[in-house]
Amino acid sequence: MTFKGEIAKLLFYIFRLFPIKNNKIVIDNYAGKGFGDNGKYIALELLKRNDKNKYDIVWITKDLESHFPKGIRVVPYISLKSIYEQATAKIWIDNLRKAYYIRKRKKQYYIMTWHGGIGPKKIEKEVEDILGKEYVNSAKHDSRMADLFLAESDFTYNKYRKFFWYSGEILKCGSPRQDVFFHDNKVIKQKILSSMGINNYKKIFLYAPTFRDNMSENDLYIYKRQWKRILTVVSQKFGGEWIGFIRLHPNIAKLDKNRIFEEDYVYDVTNYPDMQELLVASDIVLTDYSSCVYDFGLTGKPGFMIAEDIELYKKQRDLCLDLNVIPFPIASSDEELVHIIENFDYDVYSKKIHDFYYNYCGLYSGGHASEIVCDRIDQIINENM
Structure with missing residues (x-):
């Protein structure tokens, strides 16, 4: 009771x-x-x-x-x-x-x-x-x-x-x-893959978008991605065999996720209890406006943002960070995301990450x-x- x-x-x-x-x-x-x-x-x-x-x-x-x-x-x-x-x-x-x-x-x-x-x-x-x-x-x-x-x-x-x-x-x-980002965590990825019945090593592309206010089933289209094309270009750029993970925000987790899950190489990890373990296990993270990628940035691995509804989102909730200071490359569409991944430069990214966390945000974490x-x-x- x-x-x-x-x-x-x-x-x-x-x-x-x-x-x-x-x-x-x-x-x-x-x-x-x-x-x-x-x-x-x-x-x-x-x-x-x-x-x-x-x-x-x-x-x-x-x-x-x-x-x-x-x-x-x-x-x-x-x-x-x-x-x-x-x-x-x-x-x-x-x-x-x-x-x-x-x-x-x-x-x-x-x-x-x-x-x-x-x-x-x-x-x-x-x-x-x-x-x-x-x-x-x-x-x-x-x-x-x-x-x-x-x-x-x-x-x-x-x-x-x-x-x-x-x-x-x-x-x-x-x-x-x-x-967890500052300690030995090599076993976490294998633990997650094994729990999902994936026994051979794969690289993970995690997509973790946030919610929009007053969302309904019909609004889930905003979360659909061109997974085949994205994972193909990721494999070409970074090497290895890739799978996709999607983790939805708790505010929308109860909506009909079948509307955005169509590919058998994309897995729903919304109910996995520890987001930090998912971030540790992932090799790339993509979000829209979620703070999760800012935790992920501490790993030094590539993080990306997609902001295709940025103007509408600003009207509904708005942003407190100037997009020019955000260290993660920002795309306005899947097409632009693919182009950004193809031209990703680790050296440029690493410098932006360092400047953002330590000079702009004043990070304490250690x-x-x-x-x-x-x-x-x-x-x-x-x-x-």
């Missing part, structure tokens, strides 16, 4: 009668998704330190069948159990705005990791007029509850300070989910964000022992 709205709010107040468990850490990822994003990498670091069961780590999810590492307790999303766990945990970790009915207690500590990062889209207060009153009220409520935001760059630090209705502490530590966050968690727990 799930509980929402006023009933859930009442339950949060009722469970205040129970004591807060000082070593309990409750993690939520994208409102009940599986083991992924920043929460995953914080949890993995906690597990490394979890000798003698120092932490009680709880993951709230709708995906109860997914694999979670030993040492993590899994509870159903928006259930009596999950409300109890949140109401009695010392620390919350989340990457998405919490609903208005969730109530934090005075001695609880909330780490907001956010699910985005460096990226071109305007978000939160920048587009307050199109987000809707309900979302804005929840966002403001969430920011009032938050004790700590995590920033991976000056770019995101300034975003949080200006546009997130938040005046609390922002930790300049890097992004935990980016740690592969130790999860350790820094867990040090803070230890500090909060130990203060109350």
Whole structure:
């Protein structure tokens, strides 16, 4: 049974009668998704330190069948159990705005990791007029509850300070989910390919577009690509045998994806729980306006953007980055994308990547964000022992 709205709010107040468990850490990822994003990498670091069961780590999810590492307790999303766990945990970790009915207690500590990062889209207060009153009220409520935001760059630090209705502490530590790019991760690609029944080595072209506001089934045409032609030119330019992956944004994942999946060498990875592993495994990433390619850029591998509806998108949501400073080659059509790939220059690309991250964005990431966050968690727990 799930509980929402006023009933859930009442339950949060009722469970205040129970004591807060000082070593309990409750993690939520994208409102009940599986083991992924920043929460995953914080949890993995906690597990490394979890000798003698120092932490009680709880993951709230709708995906109860997914694999979670030993040492993590899994509870159903928006259930009596999950409300109890949140109401009695010392620390919350989340990457998405919490609903208005969730109530934090005075001695609880909330780490907001956010699910985005460096990226071109305007978000939160920048587009307050199109987000809707309900979302804005929840966002403001969430920011009032938050004790700590995590920033991976000056770019995101300034975003949080200006546009997130938040005046609390922002930790300049890097992004935990980016740690994976700075460590040995050779086995990840084979793990992903094997999980999909692909046993011989292939190079991966990942297409990960973002959503458009108020999308319907009939709008999915915007995501159709000329896969055969694109993968052919990629193979000619970079060598090897290629397959395509498509990962849709959670806001549109429930739409009829059959409208854009026609080729048997293009795989739907929308439900794969960890986007970071997909980025690690991919050899090329293409997006439209998603921030995922800005994480991928840390690998140094080729990233591209396609902005065929740029004028309409600007009217609906707009961009906060000047297209002239973005380091990823930008196409306005599949035809132009093919031309850009054919003429791709690694040296030019590498210089643009470096200048963008370090000179323009002020990047903090260096592969130790999860350790820094867990040090803070230890500090909060130990203060109350």
